[in-house]
Amino acid sequence: MADEPMVVERPLLSKFNVIAGLIILVGLWLTFKRFTGGLGAVSNLDHSNPWGIWIGFDLLCGVALAAGGYTTAAAVEIFNMKKFHAAVRPAILTGFLGYSMVVFALLYDVGRPWRLPYPFAVNQGVTSVMFEVGACVALYLTVLFLEFSPVALEWLGAKKIRAVVVRLTILLTILGVVLSTLHQSSLGAMYLLVPSKLHPLWYSPYLPVFFFVSSIAAGLSMVIFEGSLSHRFFKDKMDDEHRKSANDIVLGFGKGCSMVLAAYFAIKVFGLALGNNWNLLGTGYGLWFMVEMLGFVLLPCLLYAIGVREKNVTLIKWTALWTVLGIVINRLNIVLICFNWQLPADQRYFPHWMEIGISVFVITVGIVVFRFIVTRMPIFFEHPDYKEAH
Amino acid sequence: MSTSRRKFLKWLTAAGAASALPSVAEGHGHFTGYSDSYGVLHDTTLCVGCRSCEKACNEVNDLPAPDRPFDDPTVLSDVRRTDEKAYTVVNRYDVNGPSGSPVFRKLQCNHCKEPACASACFVGAFTKTPEGAVVYDASVCVGCRYCLMACPFDIPAYEYNKALEPRVMKCTMCHPRVAEGKLPGCVEACPMEALTFGKRDDLITIARERIRKYPDRYIDHVYGETEVGGTNWLYITGAPFETLGFRTDLGVTPAPELTSGALAMVPVVIGVWPALLGGIYIMSQRKEKIANQEKAAAVKDAINTTQAKADAALKAATEKAKNEKDKAVEKAVKKALDDAAKQTGGGEA
Secondary structure: OOOOOOOOOOOOHHHHHHHHHHHHHHHHHHHHHHHHHHHOOOOOOOOOOOOOOHHHHHHHHHHHHHOHHHHHHHHHHHOOOOOHHHHHHHHHHHHHHHHHHHHHHHHHHHHHHHOOOOOOOOOOOOHHHHHHHHHHHHHHHHHHHHHHHHHHHHHHHHHHHHHHHHHHHHHHHHHHHHHHHHHHHHHHHHHHHHOOOOOOOOOOOOOOHHHHHHHHHHHHHHHHHHHHHHHHHHHHHHHHHHHHHHHHHHHHHHHHHHHHHHHHHHHHHHHHHOOOHHHHHHOHHHHHHHHHHHHHHHHHHHHHHHHHHHHHHHHHHHHHHHHHHHHHHHHHHHHHHOOOOOHHHHHOOOHHHHHHHHHHHHHHHHHHHHHHOOOOOOOOOOOOHHHOOO | OOOHHHOOOOOOHHHHHHHHHHHHHHHEEEEOOOOOOOOOEEEEEOOOOOOOHHHHHHHOOOOOOOOOOOOOOHHHOOOOEEEEEEEEEEEEEOOOOOOOOOEEEEOOOOEEEOOOOHHHHHOOOOOOOOOEEEOOOOOOOOOOOOOHOOOOOOOOOEEOOOOOOOEEEOOOOOHHHHHOOOOHHHHHHHOOOOEEEEEEHHHHHHHHHHHHHOOOOOOOEEEEOOOOOOOHHHHHHHHOOHHHHHOOOOOOOHHHHHHHHHHHHHHHHHHHHHHHHHHHHHHHHHHHHHHHHHHHHHHHHHHHHHHHHHHHHHHHHHHHHHHHHHHHHHHHHHHHHHHHHHHHHHHHH
């Protein structure tokens, strides 16, 4: 290796491990409460507000923010943008863990999680958009697992199986894009059923398109944002290729994201025009809609463009965080903030601290697994046995 | 030859007939609901808010005892919704002012002709029966609660406090009782005949007849006739519907139509994306291959040119060297001859 990686001590009783350990302990206690007392024991969910932050944050935001997997893989493998190659493995890992966390959180949210295979194995509700979401997420999780598997196989030294899986790369990438297109959009399509409950500024027949396009922006921004975090915490694990291409990735993805956000802004305006909801812009919800549209779509779009033009990597990194925040706000608007907007305030939903606790627990488990993998497996560096193997 | 062609045509006709039959029955025909289905007409002008229907419902469905007894009139001071302990609730609306006579409205599943809950369920737990009821099968339910989300009337409730076998709870229009030839519990219990059970088509006629006979008593609208594509429970009232907690902004589009367009895109994406992305992949690979070939050719060309130049230079240099050598040899020979001549001459002299 050109430069020996600096060895960073990661002691067992580090600050990270202690905090993560405590969160996991609380999480296990909440898990016990949830599965012995029912959903009511740990959540503020009720008959009029059946979906809370587990769906709004863990599922909808989780899936959108894990979109980096399919966008990066498509850019490198299909569009042949080789200079982004170093971003593929971290993005696939984030995607795989992101989707695993989504399913993990879903086990808490659905009433009888042991029946999750029923829609496929027992009785197929094919009229449901959720059937499509479920089928695609299940298949895509499998695809992500296979896309990720060469990493683990290199670590384990299983050369023959790895060679077989690597040969499937392009097929898996295309399958990943197809499945992601379908379920990213159909998460939005699930809300097509509720025109009477979702505020008209957010309800649109274009919801599936909005969700799909914004997921690309979310995925690209997450790759930038997560990359900058990894550079801070796992720099010792990175090889030369990874460190050298980091700025190329930030600039390239920032440029792409700026364009995607511009397109997203345009179709959102079309949606507003189609619904002829201009008059609602003057209301309180209208103001909030403008904050989302101008502050979290148009502003990052411009900041990305400026950052790319001036090669200002720091600006792009902060813009990525801002965009991620904007996507979270958008999803929470649809599921919680602008949902049931006609109900009186006392019948609206606000998460119980234990619901938030379980969400934090799920995310912590995800981060711990991420940390375990990147400190051991060839994510930020190429395995010495497989150099130039792709 | 002719037989095979005849066979082929026969197959074609058979295939055509087979595919045409269901498409005529389902695809092209606009589904307007089961024609002979039952429903209930709720005439709010006759309802006195005695809550006998709530009590009967609780009994026939073996629901848990209510928090407050059915004869407690203070219950009516809150506007309630259905929950896991009550498939139906009666609410009071003081539309004529605090001193005027209140209006009571019974709330329960409206048994949509094309139910949003059934359209939403990914495990097919809801069935719209030809008899009119929308029934739920707890034995397959996963508990995602998308049905609660989807219902435009906010009717289904969930057993949030059950850990192991939580169910969705909602009115069944007493489907088992109706199958036995009995009336739904609430209809049977109503002392004021504010509830009328019958064929939905007949109920619409009855409702229209009442509105026609007493135009001063009723608003000229049968709620549920067209709302969200029509429901099997129907309502007529004397007060504007929105003042009695009815949503009047639901439109007439049945729930399945809201998502059919998005679902229709699935095969398009599955069909088009792989071809498009595969094509882009092949093009980018080809572009790279051509670029590599061109690069290789250019390198080869450059090498050849350089080689030729080098060869020429070498040749020139060799020739020059040879010339110089020749000259030097010649000169040396000449000098030697001269020296020899001189010596000879000197010796003689």
